[in-house]
Amino acid sequence: MIGSRAEKCWRAEGLLRAEATAxxxxxxxxxxxxxxxxxxxxxxxxxPVVGVSTIGLMTRFLALSTEDAAFVLxxxxxxxxxxxxQLDVAYSVIYDIWSKSMKHQFLAPIGIRHxxxxxxxxxxxxxxxxxLLTGGLAAWAFRINVFDPGLGPVVTLLAGCFLTxxxxxxxxxxxxxxxxxxxxxxxxxxxxxxxxxxxxxxxxSVLPSAAAHVARAIPLTYFLDTYxxxxxxxxxxxxxxxxxxxxxxxxxxxSHWALLAAVGRARRTGLLLKMSE
Amino acid sequence: MLAIDAxxxxxxxxxxxxxxxxxxxxDGVSLGVERGxxxxxxxxxxxxxxxLLSIFATLLLPDRGRITVLGLDVVxxxxxxxxxxxxxxxxxxxxxxxxxxxxxxxxxRLYGVSGRALRRRVDELLTVCELDPHRRVPYNELxxxxxxxxxxxxSLLNDPELLFLDEPTLGLxxxxxxxxxxxxxxxxxxxxxxxxxxxxxxxxxxxxCDEIAxxxxxxxxxxxxxxxxxxxxxxxxxxxxxxxxxDVRLDDAPGVLRAVAANGWIEYTVDAAxxxxxxxLQRLHADGVVVRGIEVREPDLEDVFVEMAR
Numbered sequence: 001m002i003g004s005r006a007e008k009c010w011r012a013e014g015l016l017r018a019e020a021t022a023x024x025x026x027x028x029x030x031x032x033x034x035x036x037x038x039x040x041x042x043x044x045x046x047x048p049v050v051g052v053s054t055i056g057l058m059t060r061f062l063a064l065s066t067e068d069a070a071f072v073l074x075x076x077x078x079x080x081x082x083x084x085x086q087l088d089v090a091y092s093v094i095y096d097i098w099s100k101s102m103k104h105q106f107l108a109p110i111g112i113r114h115x116x117x118x119x120x121x122x123x124x125x126x127x128x129x130x131x132l133l134t135g136g137l138a139a140w141a142f143r144i145n146v147f148d149p150g151l152g153p154v155v156t157l158l159a160g161c162f163l164t165x166x167x168x169x170x171x172x173x174x175x176x177x178x179x180x181x182x183x184x185x186x187x188x189x190x191x192x193x194x195x196x197x198x199x200x201x202x203x204x205s206v207l208p209s210a211a212a213h214v215a216r217a218i219p220l221t222y223f224l225d226t227y228x229x230x231x232x233x234x235x236x237x238x239x240x241x242x243x244x245x246x247x248x249x250x251x252x253x254x255s256h257w258a259l260l261a262a263v264g265r266a267r268r269t270g271l272l273l274k275m276s277e
Numbered sequence: 278m279l280a281i282d283a284x285x286x287x288x289x290x291x292x293x294x295x296x297x298x299x300x301x302x303x304d305g306v307s308l309g310v311e312r313g314x315x316x317x318x319x320x321x322x323x324x325x326x327x328x329l330l331s332i333f334a335t336l337l338l339p340d341r342g343r344i345t346v347l348g349l350d351v352v353x354x355x356x357x358x359x360x361x362x363x364x365x366x367x368x369x370x371x372x373x374x375x376x377x378x379x380x381x382x383x384x385x386r387l388y389g390v391s392g393r394a395l396r397r398r399v400d401e402l403l404t405v406c407e408l409d410p411h412r413r414v415p416y417n418e419l420x421x422x423x424x425x426x427x428x429x430x431x432s433l434l435n436d437p438e439l440l441f442l443d444e445p446t447l448g449l450x451x452x453x454x455x456x457x458x459x460x461x462x463x464x465x466x467x468x469x470x471x472x473x474x475x476x477x478x479x480x481x482x483x484x485x486c487d488e489i490a491x492x493x494x495x496x497x498x499x500x501x502x503x504x505x506x507x508x509x510x511x512x513x514x515x516x517x518x519x520x521x522x523x524d525v526r527l528d529d530a531p532g533v534l535r536a537v538a539a540n541g542w543i544e545y546t547v548d549a550a551x552x553x554x555x556x557x558l559q560r561l562h563a564d565g566v567v568v569r570g571i572e573v574r575e576p577d578l579e580d581v582f583v584e585m586a587r
Contacts, residue, residue, distance in 0.1 A: 018389035025386030029372070036374045100370040103336050104431070108387035109359040268338045270290050273331055276370070 022110045026118025030091055034122065043087060044126055045133070048080035052134045055201075056142040070144045070231045074157075075200030077134045077146065078224060081127040081161040082168070086191050088123030089169025090176075092116055096275070097181050103276035106267075112259050116170050123169070124162050131158060149230035156241050160223025163248040167219070168194055170255035177262035180271055194218060205236065219247040279345075280439050280471040281310040281333055286342035288328055288495075302328040303339070304495040310473060310488075315465055317486035318475045325495040326475040330441050333473065334364050347438055360388070363437040367447030369428035373417040377408050377427050380416060381434060388435040402430040405460075422453045429457065433464075440464065442474040446481060454478075458485060514550035516557065517542045519570035527557055542570070550575070 034040045055076040059069035092115040096102040105115065135146045147154060168191050175183040197211060198204070198220040204212055215221045222237055222244030229235040237243060266272040288303040302325045310316045318326045331337040333346055335355040344351045349358050371380045381399045385391075390398055403409050406426040411419060419427065425445065432440060442461065446454040462485060464470045476482050482489055483503045490500040499506055513534050519542050527545060528536045532553045534546045547553040550573045561568055 017391070021386045021389050021391040024391070025383050028386070029375075029383050032375060032379055033372065095372060099372045101372060103331075103364075104369070104371070104384060105387060107334060107336060107359060107364055108384065109356045109389075110387050111356075114387075264338075267336065270328075270331075270337055272336055273327075277368070 019114070022108075022114035023118040023121070026092060026115045027121045029095070030088055030119050030122040033091070033095060034088075034126070043084050044129060048077075048084070048130045048134045049137060051076050051080055052137050053141065056138060056144075059142065066144060067232045069142060070146065071228055071233060072201050073138050073142065073144055074146055074227060074231070075202075075224065077131060077138070078157070078161050078220065079195050079200050080130050080134055081158070082165045082195060082220065083191055084130050085120070085123035085127035085162055085165030086169040086172070087188075088126060089116060089119050089166055090172040092119035092169075093173045093176050094184060097176060097184060100276050103272060106263070106272055112173075112263060113256070116166070116173065116256070116259070120162070120166050120169070123165055127162060127165065128158065131161075149227065153227055153230050157223055157227040160220055160226075160241075160244050160248070163245075163252065164194065164198075164218070164220040164223075165191075167248065167251040167255045170252075170259050174255065174258040174262040177259065177266045177271070180275055194220070197221075199224060203233070203236070217247070219244045219251065222247070278312045279309045280312040280314070281308065281316075281344070281346050281473070283308045283329075283333070283344045284342055286329070286332060286344060287340050288325075288332065288337065289340055301495050303332075306342070306492070306495070306497055308490060308497060308500075310471060312471050313465065313469050314487045315461070315472045315474065315485050317482040317489040318473065318492060319477075319479070319482055319489055320492035320498075324492040326492055327443055328495075329492070330364070330443055330473065330475060334362060334441050335359055336364075360435065361437060362439040362441065363432040363435055364441040364443065365425075365428040365432035365445055366442075367425060367428075367444030369424065369431075371416050371424075371427065371431075374415045376413060376415055377403060377419075377430075378412055380427065381430060384431050385434045390434065398434065402433055405433075406430040421448050422450060425449055425453075425457070429460075436468070437470065439471045439473070442472060444475055444477065446476070446478060454481070461485060513546040513548055514553075515544050515546055515572075515574040516550055516554060517544045517570075517572040517574070518557075518561075518568060519543075520561070521567040521569050525561070525564070525566050527560065530557060530560060532556070 052073065055072055056069070059072060064072070093102070096105060139145045139147070172183075172186050172190065175186045197207070197215045198218045199207070199215060204215040204221055204225075207215055222240040225235050225237055226240045226244070229240075263272070266275075284307050286303050286306045286308075290300045290302055292298045292300075306325070306329060308329075318329065320326050328337065332339050332344065333351065335351050335358055338352060346358050347361050351358055375383070378399050381402060382395060385395045385398060403412065406429055408423065408426055408430060411423055414423075416424070416427070425447075429445065432442075445461070446457055449457065458481060461472060461474075465472055474482075474485065486503070488500065488502055489506060491498045491506065523541060526536065526543070527533060530553075532548045534548065536546070537544045545557070554571075554573060558568065
């Protein structure tokens with residue numbers, strides 16, 4: 001009895017270690033690729049800094065109040081964080097498209113959770129760096145301290161950004177596995193639409209009514225709403241953060257299923273092999 | 278005991294949303310590969326070799342058929358199958374700016390190897406595949422031969438029971454190819470690995486494979502040992518003779534299929550050399566003809582390939 005329990009524990013530990021190792025493989029690979037490519041620094045430094053500087057200067061030109069300036073700057077920071085993190089998730093298949101090495105990772109006994117979680121981990125790391133960098137810049141250059149609301153709201157906002165990035169990134173991966181390298185541009189395009197709809201620079205209430213309905217289906221809308229409520233903007237939704245997390249959980253499952261189905265289809269149509277030639 | 282048991286495997290590729298084009302890649306292939314064997318898949322371009330290999334390796338789903346690999350169903354038990362096999366392609370490609378140890382470590386982790394065990398395995402494979410001096414070179418700066426060796430090293434990371442080699446010596450120098458072939462043979466000898474390889478080099482197939490299947494238009498056209506295939510195709514053996522006087526002809530002798538004269542030699546293609554040589558020599562002796570030279574040659578696999586591909 002004890003022996004069988006010990007054996008179960010040993011097996012569970014082995015499985016857990018194998019899971020962690022496979023996830024770690026993708027995290028290390030993304031990190032190595034990021035550190036070897038000078039242009040990837042642009043994603044981390046150039047665009048976020050340019051974005052916050054431009055928007056900050058615009059708020060100065062328009063003579064916005066500190067609260068209003070904080071509103072748009074938080075949106076801009078969320079834009080940079082989500083973009084950076086979702087690109088990392090998308091890189092989990094884009095790197096293999098570029099290097100034509102797709103089949104090797106799918107020949108190994110891994111699940112798609114390993115490649116998405118591993119890449120997402122690096123995205124979280126890079127997204128956090130972007131947040132700290134742009135937050136520091138906003139405080140220094142425009143006297144707007146986005147860290148003011150404290151650790152809880154900051155962590156909630158970041159979690160919302162990273163979950164949104166995961167969902168969009170995994171959907172991009174699914175599109176690539178469905179249409180091949182042609183869908184590669186999707187890595188950079190859909191995130192802009194999602195962010196525009198979730199009200200990065202404006203309240204969702206100013207959107208046309210059809211778009212506002214769509215915005216209500218986007219988790220980031222609720223996370224931005226919650227965070228901005230700390231800067232004097234009353235929340236438009238009851239239990240906004242909770243709604244955001246519930247929606248995210250649903251989309252995480254849906255996007256995971258979509259990628260799973262797309263990989264299955266690529267195995268059926270031979271696209272998986274074509275992407276390795 | 279079979280490492281691969283495939284029955285009635287079919288695969289058709291479909292392309293285009295409007296005006297769909299269909300290409301039949303495999304059309305009812307049945308095949309068995311013994312454990313511990315080196316099995317060759319030969320055939321012209323587009324015959325279906327890589328498709329069949331990819332289905333066995335779980336990279337491609339068949340439309341029809343039942344396939345067990347190492348006793349497991351390739352569709353239902355795909356993850357378990359993947360744990361126990363691996364594959365190296367002649368045209369393999371990896372992430373361009375990673376170095377050989379990083380590439381091997383990445384794939385090693387995907388097979389659950391980590392920490393000290395991973396470092397040891399990577400070092401061992403870099404040594405075995407003679408990649409040690411190139412540890413610091415990014416993948417895109419490696420030569421074709423080194424890339425191929427890296428692909429082979431990657432395919433050995435999980436110490437597979439079944440190894441697929443898709444054109445493993447494509448584009449390699451003859452000396453590198455020879456070394457690689459020797460290493461492949463040693464894998465079977467020392468580790469009892471089952472190896473299935475596709476190749477365009479007949480010499481490679483003849484040297485390595487216990488059994489060969491010839492695929493053409495998605496069907497197994499013939500299978501057996503190299504000798505079996507030669508016999509099946511009835512290409513015949515060649516007996517070359519240099520005679521005195523040189524104009525003696527034996528075209529009407531039993532078993533002679535054709536005769537060609539060139540450079541003072543006459544080449545007789547016969548059904549079976551071991552039977553016909555004594556008969557021909559006897560007849561020549563009886564006719565008082567002096568035999569100045571004799572050579573007996575079996576057709577090589579290249580001749581079989583050309584004949585079958587027709």
